[in-house]
Amino acid sequence: MGNRWLSRRAFVLHFLLVTVVPGCLLAGWWQVHRALSGNLLSYFYSVEWPIFAILGVVAWWQLIHDVPTKADFEKPRRERRSFLHRDDEVPSPALVWDEALETPELRRYNQYLQALSAGGERKRWGNPRGLPLDVLYEQDDDWLAAGQAGGRRDSASSGPGDEAAGGGGAGLPASSSATSQDVEPGPDRTDLLS
Amino acid sequence: MNGLLKSARRLRGTAGALARYRVMAFIVGTGLALLCFVGIPLQVIGGNKWPWTAVVAIVGPIHGIFYIVYLVACLDLAGRARFRTVQLLGMVCSGLVPGLAFYMERKVTERVRKLLAMGPDAPPGPAATIWTVLSGRTRRDAD
Structure with missing residues (x-):
């Protein structure tokens, strides 16, 4: 499925990483300054913001290594069917071979x-x-x-x-015929072809 | 609430992650609503003076700690239940907008229950959760 680090989805994740994580670190640095200037609550926040940055890296790693689901399982099956099908439709009768139709x-x-x-x-x-x-x-x-x-x-x-x-x-x-000799003509067939 | 805690201890896998997430969403949603609708108005009314800032000073750090735990629970659940990036972002943001956590908790529960009800037809399990990240091993790593 391509390179997981270079897909379109991965670039969105990379973008989020390089915006969110430095943002968290900047906010943490700002809280350090506030804490040093006397705000007691900021001591806690200056610890919390780096933790958010770490969690951002963890989430980025996890989402990169996750395989996103293709099938949208949230939608009910009826909506995914073709419009040619209707739920009240009578199933068609089984096909019966009519020898009179054989040329x-x-x-x-x-x-x-x-x-x-x-x-x-x-x-x-x-x-x-x-x-x-x-x-x-x-x-x-x-x-x-x-x-x-x-x-x-x-x-x-x-x-x-x-x-x-x-x-x-x-x-x-009966056993050897399934896969080996279906496309390629056998060795005894070659001079018939040439 | 008591039942939720009990099931969080008992359940493993995706169902357990869902239970843990629901507990944390309830706590974080309540804490944020308390901060925004009680703490901040009191702080503004009292002009940022001590007795009026008590709710913010007490609830703020507690909510901060629980929010970290909430984020871990979100990451774990999102990895197990194959959430898309947008859905994970919604779960993260619901800890920042008051009241959103309760709504998001309903939506997430609905989605994960649908996934659990699919049984073996469900999309294949997690490539990575926060536990595999922290323990340094990768499950079902394709390449």
Whole structure:
């Protein structure tokens, strides 16, 4: 969160420090003069003002080292919500998947996602060769079907998507797929790309 | 009042700091009101002569000592309850303007009780309070 000594908040605190603390010390010095000229109460005040100066330094140190709260927890939650929401609003019904709305491309894509999910794979966003999406999905399906099972990409032209969903996923180890092989193409994928 | 003192002894953490602050705010507010509304008028009426300055001479230093304790309690509470600088300044100034201490005490109590009621959802605890300053250790120091 940046340098705590140089933030905008810190400069306000520095300003307060260099005004308040010398002010307290000056007032203490003034009370010392008054005490020496015979005002008994000023003996006490000439001790009190330096204590205020010390407390000012302590407060400055404490506020510098404090992390100010960002969320304003004092406001009730309702006020923080978007104006698009209303408290009396009926919750919308859960989305139901309507297969009649599926275009062939969408169905293919969903099958591709199912195949990925069955194999524990994650969707890759990279498309380095700029392939049309359906070609890319087909290749992915084939790669899932053939490549992961052990046979390599000589089957690139053959496999229909249905086999990929069933066959390819079973051979994948489910655990290793989560983070390591999501973005970077694997070593067996490189010559397909080049 | 007695109950407040008892809870100040018993409670620790933010709730204890709030109780200590409330006790001190009550004392300081009363003392300052006594000084400003009784002591100073008497001093002015009597022309700064001895029997008339008695209230100022007695209440003044006592109030001064309690004000220091009040400031320490304010710093402690402000560190624990994540007060902003402006809010801490308001707490400090409420020891200087007569009557403000009582109002400020209500506002501060309201805020800290809200924070305490949030439980684990509350903003994270203090990076520094006056106790960590004086004992030379830093809690939850980020960098």
